Amino acid sequence: MLGRRKTAKEQLRETKKEIRHNERDMDRELQNLTREEAKLIVDIKKAAASGQHGILKTIAKNLVQLRTQKERLVTMKATVTGVGYKASMMQSQMAVGQVMGTMAGVSRIAEEFWIDRRGH
Numbered sequence: 537m538l539g540r541r542k543t544a545k546e547q548l549r550e551t552k553k554e555i556r557h558n559e560r561d562m563d564r565e566l567q568n569l570t571r572e573e574a575k576l577i578v579d580i581k582k583a584a585a586s587g588q589h590g591i592l593k594t595i596a597k598n599l600v601q602l603r604t605q606k607e608r609l610v611t612m613k614a615t616v617t618g619v620g621y622k623a624s625m626m627q628s629q630m631a632v633g634q635v636m637g638t639m640a641g642v643s644r645i646a647e648e649f650w651i652d653r654r655g656h
């Protein structure tokens with residue numbers, strides 16, 4: 537494979553595979569962040585109940601940072617998903633182009649056939 541150049545179809549297949557892999561990674565990360573968020577909320581409630589205002593403030597800041605991180609991750613995932621849709625669109629357009637090329641060849645052959653039949 538060192539000297540061989542990949543076809544467009546192979547490149548699209550690899551790109552879609554990488555995109556699906558990245559989407560799964562982002563989903564896992566979102567699940568982890570959601571679990572961490574739930575833990576922080578429980579910690580905030582415990583700290584508030586026991587009257588530990590210093591710890592409460594620190595945990596609340598962590599919660600805000602975590603939610604910001606979660607929002608950014610959701611935005612990134614949407615972008616990656618959009619790229620995946622564009623790759624799928626390109627793949628379908630390539631297939632249509634190949635069919636159209638095949639149809640042009642067939643119509644050219646049919647035209648030659650009819651010209652030959654009229655000439656005899």
